[in-house]
Amino acid sequence: MTGRDIRLKRLFSGGKNAVVVAMDHGEFDGPIEGMEDIPATAAKIDSCVDAVLMSPGSLPLCSFLFEKRGGPLAVVRLNWSTTYCFHWKYDQAATCRVMSPADAAAAGADIALVSLTLQTGDEDRDAANVEVFAELCAEAHLLGIPVIGEYFPAGEPGDEAMADGVLRGSRIIAELGADAVKTFHTTNFKAVSGGCPAPILALGGSKLPTQLAALELARREIDEGARGVVFGRNAIQVADPARFQQALCDVVREGMGARAAAEKYSLEG
Numbered sequence: 602m603t604g605r606d607i608r609l610k611r612l613f614s615g616g617k618n619a620v621v622v623a624m625d626h627g628e629f630d631g632p633i634e635g636m637e638d639i640p641a642t643a644a645k646i647d648s649c650v651d652a653v654l655m656s657p658g659s660l661p662l663c664s665f666l667f668e669k670r671g672g673p674l675a676v677v678r679l680n681w682s683t684t685y686c687f688h689w690k691y692d693q694a695a696t697c698r699v700m701s702p703a704d705a706a707a708a709g710a711d712i713a714l715v716s717l718t719l720q721t722g723d724e725d726r727d728a729a730n731v732e733v734f735a736e737l738c739a740e741a742h743l744l745g746i747p748v749i750g751e752y753f754p755a756g757e758p759g760d761e762a763m764a765d766g767v768l769r770g771s772r773i774i775a776e777l778g779a780d781a782v783k784t785f786h787t788t789n790f791k792a793v794s795g796g797c798p799a800p801i802l803a804l805g806g807s808k809l810p811t812q813l814a815a816l817e818l819a820r821r822e823i824d825e826g827a828r829g830v831v832f833g834r835n836a837i838q839v840a841d842p843a844r845f846q847q848a849l850c851d852v853v854r855e856g857m858g859a860r861a862a863a864e865k866y867s868l869e870g
Contacts, residue, residue, distance in 0.1 A: 608745075611672040612651055618854050619648070619854075621653065621868040622653050623654040624636060624642050624655065625659065635834075635867060639699070640797065647843040675712070679701070680716055682694055682854075684754075694712050698736075715751070715779070716752075718730055734750070734774065742763040764788045772797050779799055786825075788828065794827060795826060800828035802830060803827040803830050805836065813868065835867045
């Protein structure tokens with residue numbers, strides 16, 4: 602078994618679904634509520650989760666999180682795209698490398714995340730985005746590092762266009778070499794999970810009004826074929842992040858119902 606295989610097996614807990622907490626928002630948004638202090642944000646993450654998504658600059662500030670025996674894996678984002686800068690209203694989805702897989706490995710990364718946006722309205726830009734994705738994916742694999750490919754649509758497509766983009770984009774990045782795919786839960790999500798050869802990790806997305814609603818979303822995603830979830834705001838911007846994350850692990854990995862998990866951990870709102 603290769604190092605890449607071993608890390609993938611750890612991510613999916615020897616066959617179970619994966620729970621990933623994202624705290625890389627500052628790479629695109631700057632400081633946001635509940636994530637102003639990077640080490641303090643990392644301290645809110647419970648050891649029950651399988652992995653934590655970090656930016657290149659936040660990884661060395663949070664080494665304590667990954668040094669614990671049995672602690673989460675470090676997933677590091679290797680490219681940067683204007684498509685995430687909603688506050689600046691960018692709409693061209695230009696992307697660039699920000700960290701090499703070799704530097705990520707030296708910094709302690711276990712897994713790489715590489716994003717891809719297509720249908721930018723410019724064929725040359727789409728091709729350039731694929732080139733960045735493919736190069737980073739190949740370099741990571743040469744080092745034995747698994748790659749989570751992230752498909753993110755350009756602009757703000759409607760429900761139908763989003764569903765079609767996620768369906769096609771998830772399959773495309775899997776065929777470009779991604780070992781797992783991080784993307785949105787859409788109206789035809791069973792088609793997405795059924796048509797992608799790589800395991801799908803479904804997003805939590807925008808902050809939901811209640812913790813129960815977030816757990817219900819996770820339950821739907823798993824029921825519709827996701828092999829795990831990637832939750833950020835919904836896992837951190839809550840009164841007691843550790844308790845919510847424990848409930849999320851029960852829903853995603855143990856098959857518990859959302860309401861039962863919320864009641865077990867006395868989650869409010």
